[in-house]
Amino acid sequence: MLAGIELGGTKVQVLRARGTTVCDRETIATTTPRETLSRVVAVLERWHAQAPIAAxxxxxxxxxxxxxxxxxxxVMLPTPKPGWAGADIFGTLTAPFDCPAMIDTDVNGAALAELRWGAGARGEAPSDSLCYITIGTGVGGGFAFNxxxxxxxxxxEIGHIRVPRAPGDGFAGCCPFHGDCIEGLVSGPALARRFGMPGHEIDPADPRWDDVASDIAHLVATILxxxxxxxxxxxxxxxxGRADLLEQVRRKVVALLGGYLPHVDQxxxxxxxxxxxxxxxxxxxxxLALAMDALAGESVS
Incomplete structure (x- = not known):
């Protein structure tokens, strides 16, 4: 039995699985470190008593x-999430269990899963390298190579990269550290401030989406x-959530690269x-991929 914990800013998913077959799943709200982590440990201890957790x-x-x-x-480093800076994530979650364990960022883990079982594994030629970007409450990026x-x-920490701004875009951004880094420009809270309403209520025809697509395209081009x-x-x-936005980003990426990367064309x-x-x-x-690597004896660094 393997245990996987995805600790997010709003919720935690705790999984028990055999390989990639999920047997049990529990969701816990992310509140304070003490309350949240203790609830996760309680779930793991209950499962461990039923069948030992291997990793x-x-x-x-x-x-x-x-x-x-x-x-x-x-340990959590300085973060915009109130109360979480200094929280001992790995120690608290693993101390009660005598088994191998591995910790990484949630986006690095997602990149690893996509490389092994998702977008990187489909097609005739599986990918050896990909970047996984999540755009939601914040902007995060993980990389899985080889x-x-x-x-x-x-x-x-690609969410805090600064990108060239679209001409005429005067939005100041909302990142408490950097203002108009990419997270401060295109995250959910940034969109709400930029448009004056939650993202799901914004008219898809609003011309300001073009500025958002430009910001994301500059980030993607930088990564490539x-x-x-x-x-x-x-x-x-x-x-x-926005297929039309992704199409805008793709067109702008090709234009930004200007043919320099010949494989990136329309x-x-x-x-x-x-x-x-x-x-x-x-x-x-x-x-779960991290648990498998921990069981195989791989190091986090």
């Missing part, structure tokens, strides 16, 4: 310390040029810039 995988919102050599490994997630000094990822998957409530961009094949299950399955 645990944790995909968490961030930023979070992933360097096992660091004294604050598995079967592994990507880390360095930290984990990728900077990492050589074969695919960029755009998920999350905003990312998967004929092929639909296969390169696309939605996650696993949909909203990429994150939970990513946590």
């Amino acid at each position: 645990i995988g944790i995909g968490s919102f961030g930023p979070i310390r992933l360097d096992r050599r660091a004294p604050d490994f598995g 079967g592994h997630t990507v880390h360095g000094a930290m984990h990728p 040029l900077g990492t050589s990822a074969r695919q960029v998957l755009i998920g999350g409530g905003v990312g998967m 004929a092929g961009v639909g296969r390169i810039v696309t939605t996650p094949l696993l949909g909203d299950q990429a994150g939970p399955l990513g946590a």
Whole structure:
């Protein structure tokens, strides 16, 4: 039995599975660290008493310390989520269990699941590299290359990249750290502030969507040029909720690259810039992928 935990900013999904076959799933609201993590541990302890858990995988919102050599490994770093900075995610969730465990960001986990079982695995030539972007309450990005997630000094934080602004777009952004980074421009809260209403109420014909598409396209072009990822998957409530927006982004990506990447043309961009094949299950399955790697003895860093 494997346990997977997808710790999100609004809810936690806790899974028990044999391989990728999910046997049980429980959803817990994300409140305070003490309340939330203790409820997750209670679920795991109940399952562990029924059948021993062989490994645990944790995909968490961030930023979070992933360097096992660091004294604050598995601890939440400064975050806009009130009360969560300094929370010991890995230690709290794994201390009661004598089994291997692995932690990564939720978007890195989702990227890994898509690489192994989703968009990266379909077609005649499976992908060896992809980026998974989620656009929702925030903007996060994970990378899976050659079967592994990507880390360095930290984990990728593409949500806080600044992009060139569309001419005439005077929206100041809403990121508390950087103002008009990509998260401050296109996340759900940013759209609500930019348009003056929640995203699902915005008229698809509103011309300001063109500025949003431009911002996202600049991010995608930066990723394609900077990492050589074969695919960029755009998920999350905003990312998967507007097919017409995705088409705008694709056209703008091709125009921005100007033919410099010959494989990114109008004929092929639909296969390169696309939605996650696993949909909203990429994150939970990513946590299970991390549990599998923990069982196989792989390191997080």
